[in-house]
Amino acid sequence: MAIASRLRARGVLSRCESSNLRSLLWPFLNRGFSSSSIPFHLERVGFIGLGNMGFHMASNLITAGYKITVHDINYDALKKFSDKGIPTKETPCEVAESSDVIITMLPSSSNVLDVYTGQNGLLHCRSHLSPWLFIDSSTIDPQTSRILSTNISKCLLKEKKGFADNPLMLDAPVSGGVPAAEAGTLTFMVGGLEEAYLAAKPLFLSMGKQTIYCGSSGNGAAAKICNNLAMAVSMLGVSEAFVLGQHLGITASTLTKIFNSSSARCWSSDSYNPVPGVMEGVPSSRNYDGGFASKLMERSVSSAPLLLKHVIFTWNCVRRAMTLRTSPVSSAIFTPVTCNVHLSGY
Numbered sequence: 001m002a003i004a005s006r007l008r009a010r011g012v013l014s015r016c017e018s019s020n021l022r023s024l025l026w027p028f029l030n031r032g033f034s035s036s037s038i039p040f041h042l043e044r045v046g047f048i049g050l051g052n053m054g055f056h057m058a059s060n061l062i063t064a065g066y067k068i069t070v071h072d073i074n075y076d077a078l079k080k081f082s083d084k085g086i087p088t089k090e091t092p093c094e095v096a097e098s099s100d101v102i103i104t105m106l107p108s109s110s111n112v113l114d115v116y117t118g119q120n121g122l123l124h125c126r127s128h129l130s131p132w133l134f135i136d137s138s139t140i141d142p143q144t145s146r147i148l149s150t151n152i153s154k155c156l157l158k159e160k161k162g163f164a165d166n167p168l169m170l171d172a173p174v175s176g177g178v179p180a181a182e183a184g185t186l187t188f189m190v191g192g193l194e195e196a197y198l199a200a201k202p203l204f205l206s207m208g209k210q211t212i213y214c215g216s217s218g219n220g221a222a223a224k225i226c227n228n229l230a231m232a233v234s235m236l237g238v239s240e241a242f243v244l245g246q247h248l249g250i251t252a253s254t255l256t257k258i259f260n261s262s263s264a265r266c267w268s269s270d271s272y273n274p275v276p277g278v279m280e281g282v283p284s285s286r287n288y289d290g291g292f293a294s295k296l297m298e299r300s301v302s303s304a305p306l307l308l309k310h311v312i313f314t315w316n317c318v319r320r321a322m323t324l325r326t327s328p329v330s331s332a333i334f335t336p337v338t339c340n341v342h343l344s345g346y
Helices: 002-015 019-031 054-063 075-082 092-097 109-117 142-153 177-183 194-207 219-247 252-259 294-301 303-308 316-323 328-333
Strands: 044-048 067-071 101-104 133-136 168-171 186-191 208-215 311-314 340-343
Touching: 044 054, 044 092, 054 067, 054 075, 054 101, 054 177, 054 194, 067 075, 067 092, 101 109, 101 194, 109 142, 133 142, 133 194, 142 168, 142 219, 168 194, 168 219, 177 186, 186 194, 186 219, 194 208, 208 219, 219 252
Parallel strands: 044 067, 044 101, 101 133, 133 168, 186 208
Antiparallel strands: 168 186, 311 340
């Protein structure tokens, strides 16, 4: 699998026009993802946002051997790292000054914008940026990611790193929740320049077990919203089913066995069970502490209807297909998969 991945990466590499970019990626392709051979362009990592997810993600990078500098507005969160001898900074701008790569893990779009473009933000010194790559793992709307990516690409680097005159950005939200963040088994959904994604892959694999390239800038954020929408629906359904079943006299443990061996099985039942006392190591087993806050899920899911405004369906092809139905069978299996979909701004 790793060999296939590197061969695919070499295929992308051969299409790169920049010899400097080729020189950047080549050591990564040859050395693989060993933490004992961290690529030079990824050594110094600034991590901003040390909440339930960010704390574990940053800790795993430290364990993997990266030189980490951290920032958070919560003093207690910073102290956990300073007590271990990890450098802490008072502002995002100070973190950027000592980093090759920046990773942000923040609650909302407004927090992300403030950290990047606010006073003493990451882009405070627009014409003299030290980091060559900015990775945002926050769950935010795709348009904010795209706007930030465009703004970052207009900046210049303080010191040319041998591959580009301008810094780059990847939107790389995650899935798996706090348990996966702690265990280092997150899944990253990544949008942005594919060459930057390949170069940053050792970072992702130090915090997670899987990375999925989603395409251009903003696509990682879009994938995350779609994932959250599906997960929220399944969690609500599973939770309501547990309430109903228990009111009808069936224990939660019995319902769990049924769900997980039948068509009701899903992540919400077998990996993140919402009922206390059924599964260890999940928020429900510790009075719902350390989970993904409901208000954050509501904010994420509420983005979906807004994004739908950018989606315009042209139904002419559907009407055309309707007129071509020749039998009850074709009518029954017909679905509008052939309709022309225009994604405005995507």
